[in-house]
Amino acid sequence: MSVPEVVPIAYEPDYRTDTIGRFRGGQFLASVTFAVPQGAADPRVPSCFAVLHRFDDAGRHLDSRIEAVPGAFGGEVAKTAGRLLERWLDALPEREFGDVAIAPFAVHVDGVLFGLVLERHHEGAAEDDWAELYPDRLGFHAPWDGTYDT
Secondary structure, three states, X not given: OOOOOOEEEOXXXXXXXXXXXXXXXXXXXXXXXXXXXXXXXXXXXXXXXXXXXXXXXXXXXXXXXXXXXXXXXXXXXXXXXHHHHHHHHHOOOOOEEOOEEEOOEEEEEOOEEEEEEEEOOOOOOOOOOEEEEEOOXXXXXOOOOOOOEO
């Protein structure tokens, strides 16, 4: 089954998709995530990023706000990124957490891919059959009900 034009992503409170939803002006997908920037001094130590992607009501990408949060890898830097992300989310007018449906997109920051990228995961597939959220590594696939694999 081919990838739909907009990929549903289900809202899961207190889990990996608990910071997605709608606001006056469209939809949003946000997260705190770790990735290794291109040219990092130590490629084994990822950086922490606060990420907010905004989409129009039809799911087309509008913009992304992505900020690396300085600090040593671990819980404290993730908490700092979480507080930053909360401020960004609080600024979205009429924000409501819930399911979204977004079109594939890609943004590169510091050599790190952020986006929902179409891929072929099943051997012999004639067309893309998977949408992977980077760098979070959440994979969406048929039956396209918003659930994901990690």
